[in-house]
Amino acid sequence: MSIPEAGTSPVDIDEAGRQLELAIHDARVAFDCIQLGDLDRAHTNVITARTAADAAENLLRAALGGGTHQPGEA
Numbered sequence: 001m002s003i004p005e006a007g008t009s010p011v012d013i014d015e016a017g018r019q020l021e022l023a024i025h026d027a028r029v030a031f032d033c034i035q036l037g038d039l040d041r042a043h044t045n046v047i048t049a050r051t052a053a054d055a056a057e058n059l060l061r062a063a064l065g066g067g068t069h070q071p072g073e074a
Helices: 013-036 039-063
Strands: none
Touching: 013 039
């Protein structure tokens, strides 16, 4: 997290972007693993992609003032 300036959110939006980049990478690796027939590794990468996407959503939600939510919540 970064140190907020006056009147700004205490959430580092750049971290949300980094988390989304990680999610994209892990999803691509999962896709490649499926194509290669390595379903166990694909499954692992799908889980890490989902985790990174959830982290990005929580950071953006916090920046918007909506708090955070747990995976599986509507």
